[in-house]
Amino acid sequence: MGEIIKVDHVSMNFRMNVNHTTSMKEWVIAKLKRKLQYQDFFALNDVSFSVQRGEIVGIIGTNGSGKSTLLKVISGIYKPSKGTAVTAGRVAPMLELGSGFDYELSGRENIFLNGAIMGYSEEFLHSKYDEIVEFSELGEFIEQPLKTYSSGMMMRLAFSVATLVDPEILIVDEILAVGDERFQKKSSERMMNLMSGGTTVLMVSHNISQIRAMCSRTIWLQHGQIRMDGDVDEVCDAYLQFMQTT
Amino acid sequence: MQSQKGFAKGFLLFVVIYGILASLMYWVVRDDWQRTAVSTDTVNRDALLPELAAGDEIDQDFEISADSLQLITLYANLRPGVSPDSQLIVSFSSEGQVLGEKKISYGEVKPDGELVISMDKISFPAKGTIATATLQAEGGISLWYGSSKTAGKFQVNVETSGLRVSGEPVEGELVLIQKGELFLPYTNYFWPIAIGIFLVVSAIILYCHYCRRKEKANKINKGIDLIKQYKYLLKTLVVRDFKIKYKASMLGVLWSFLNPLLMTFVYMFVFSTLFRSSIENFVVYLMSGIILFNYFSESSNLGMQSIVGNAGLITKVYMPKYILPISKVLSSAINLIISLIPLLIMMAITGVRFSKSLLLIPVVLIFLILFCVGVSLILAAAMVYFRDVQFLWGIFLTVLNFLSPIFYPETIIPARFITLYHMNPMYQYLFFMRTITIGGISPTPVTxxxxxxxxxxxxxxxxxxxxxxxxxxxxxx
Structure with missing residues (x-):
């Protein structure tokens, strides 16, 4: 066991430029006129928690409560404006499937490209390659350029790459349903397998029953702060009650 | 223990490779860092002195411009029908001491009047000393003299002095060209510097190894780990960029080959009448300029777009962002290396001697690539904040294209701007490239x-x- 994610007093401040200067001229003029105004927006405000190895944590909250921002901070995409977020393992972010794909390249080349983006070595990807192709059920299409794929095929490939490389930390943002019904079943089985196999999972979902079914612990975020952190049923009940009253 | 052994092996490998590379480099640059050819400017052939009859004497003072003077060239004109066995006697003296004497028969004068006198067996005093050449002849010969020089595009008046005909001073100067060698001290410094660099690098390696064993945090080690982890990504991105570039084109990679050739022909067609005559081997000169500058402009443009263009990736996945501009610069570098093949072919066709200095091509390429990485990093970062940078950079590249000697000779630049002109890094890379290809020698360590x-x-x-x-x-x- 042991801590695998430690989020320590994290604040994420988005400085919104009221003037919307994107050209140098506008910026210089605004600066000279001292009209360069900013509006601070705290997407996360002093959030602290830690996750043990193998835990499956659900994150819930209303729209704009900072869930996705939190996942991006933990993935290392955002650098928090205050505090630190430390992860002790390889993170596979499934924020948007297939974001590292290149449509000109073949499925095969994309498997290696996407794996490389996640920081895996060539040998490792070679050893996993057959398994990934098999799971994605793409067959001979794997040699075709990605631009010829249907969106379902693309999603299947992306899901296969993200989950078959045995990440230590899997970060999931509302993307458990991929492909047709059969593949959906297969992919949720795969997720279950990963979770029982010791992968630490952080997932964001609006589907409370899904959270109840999969997670052992839940964090409820509101206005960028932790409202509640604890047992899955307890937090979910409180959240549902809160949603009904407002 | 395992890692200890692995480290010792790796370090030994480093020592061996460094030793081999340093020795190779020494072999290539040794002679060129010891001496360099020097040739004085040519005075224009403005007029002929009166015919040199028996008993006449012409004196010309000149400053010795080489450490080892090998040839002196004069320009003479023969009266038709004069006997080729007649002799011109040139004697050299300095500070009242006779240095030696050369006898040249008229038959040695070339049709255009060029008269080359070899200076062997005459030992001249040190560079900078004034010597006097005294000419006597048996009639029928006259010598060219002038009072102006051509420095590039410009006519410069010479400080006319030192010419006397039968003791009477004459305005102007004999057309007298000195050719020889200058001695350079640089070879002596080669090994001390090479060993110094070796010691510094070794110290850094050992320190990093020490930190790793003691598990102390160290920035260099962190960087190395990052490179180790992401080197496969870098490779994948470089290969991808290169593959995609020519994916839809019929000739594919052949374009890397054809592009510099075609560009060279276009430039040649346009500029051949303007500059050709004053540049030695215009085709290779032009082509090396085009290849290097194209690389700079291509890689800096791609590098500049690399962060903004991959916004979809950066906002979704964590990765070291350095990789994006670096991969663009490296994938363009594949292009650059391929386009060296047509350059070498052109060199062979135009009869350039392939000398060992060509082994220095990787050196100038590494310098250029590192420069482009630096520029791309700056531009990519600036581009995120201000998209105007791309338009400014396009204009800047055009300006730089004209400020670098790509299709014109350096000599058209007025002398007062030359120091500023040389500060352009592209100038230095071009100079380096042309010195090792067309010149066939290594540039001096200053370059x-x-x-x-x-x-x-x-x-x-x-x-x-x-x-x-x-x-x-x-x-x-």
């Missing part, structure tokens, strides 16, 4: 030093700026 400062300096600035900004990129995309 190496300048190229190195320009490359490493730009790289350091680029890394610094990029590092400062990179965590903010995602907020501005």
């Amino acid at each position: 190496y030093l300048y190229c190195m400062l320009a490359s490493l300096g730009t790289l350091a600035v680029g890394l610094f700026i990029f590092r400062k900004c990179q965590s903010q990129f995602v907020l501005h995309l």
Whole structure:
């Protein structure tokens, strides 16, 4: 066991430029006129928690409560404006499937490209390659350029790459349903397998029953702060009650 | 224990490779860093002196311009029908001492009047000393003299002095060209510097190894780990960029080959009448300029777009962002290396001697690539904040194209701007490239030093700026 994610007093401040200067001229003029105004927006405000190895944590909250921002901070995409977020393992972010794909390249080349983006070595990807192709059920299409794929095929490939490389930390943002019904079943089985196999999972979902079914612990975020952190049923009940009253 | 052994092996490998490379480099540059050819400017052939009859004497004072003077060239004109056995006697003296004498029969005068006198067996005093050449003849010969020089495009008046005909001073100067060698001290410094660099690098390696064993945090080790982890990504991105570039074209990679050739022909067609005559081997001169400058403009443009263009990736996945501009510069470098093949073919066709200095091509390429990485890092970071940078850079590249000697000879630049002109790093890379290809020799260490400062300096600035900004990129995309 042991801590695998430690989020320590994290604040994420988005400085919104009221003037919307994107050209140098506008910026210089605004600066000279001292009209360069900013509006601070705290997407996360002093959030602290830690996750043990193998835990499956659900994150819930209303729209704009900072869930996705939190996942991006933990993935290392955002650098928090205050505090630190430390992860002790390889993170596979499934924020948007297939974001590292290149449509000109073949499925095969994309498997290696996407794996490389996640920081895996060539040998490792070679050893996993057959398994990934098999799971994605793409067959001979794997040699075709990605631009010829249907969106379902693309999603299947992306899901296969993200989950078959045995990440230590899997970060999931509302993307458990991929492909047709059969593949959906297969992919949720795969997720279950990963979770029982010791992968630490952080997932964001609006589907409370899904959270109840999969997670052992839940964090409820509101206005960028932790409202509640604890047992899955307890937090979910409180959240549902809160949603009904407002 | 295992890692200890692995480290010892790796270090030994480093020592061996460094030793081999340093020795190879020494072999290539040794002679060129010891002496360099020197030739004095040519005075224009403005007029002929009166015919040199028996008993006449012409004296010309000249400053010795070489450490080892090998040839002196004069220009003479023969009266038709004069006997080719007649002799011109040139004697040299300095500070009242006779240095030696050369007898040349008229038959040695070439049809255009060129008269080359070899200076062997005459020992001249040190460079900078004034010597006097005294000419006597048996009639029928006259010598060219002048009072102006051509320096590039410009006519410069010579400080007319030192010419006397039968003791009477004459305005102007004999057309007298000295050719010889200058001695350079640089070879002596080669090994001390090579060993110095070796010691510094070794010390850094050992320190990093020590930190690793003691598990102390160390920035260099962290960087090495990052490179180790992401080197496969870098390779994948470089290969991808290169593959995609020619994916839809019929000739594919052949374009890397054809492009510089076609560009060279276009430039040649346009500029051949303007500059050709004053440049030695215009085709190779032009082509080397086009190849290097194209690389700079292509890689800096791609590098500049690399962060903004991959916004979709950066906002979704964590990765070291340095990789994006670096991969663009490296994938263009494949192109650059391929386009060296037509350059070498052109050199062979135009009869350039392939000398060992060509082994220095990787050196200038590494300098150039590092420079481009630095520039790309700066531009990529700036581009995130201000998209105007791309338009400014397009204009800047055009300006730089004209400020670098790509299709014109350096000599058209007025002398008062030349120091400023030489500060352009592209000038230095072009000069380096042409010295080792057309010139067939290594440039002096001054050029190496300048190229190195320009490359490493730009790289350091680029890394610094990029590092400062990179965590903010995602907020501005």
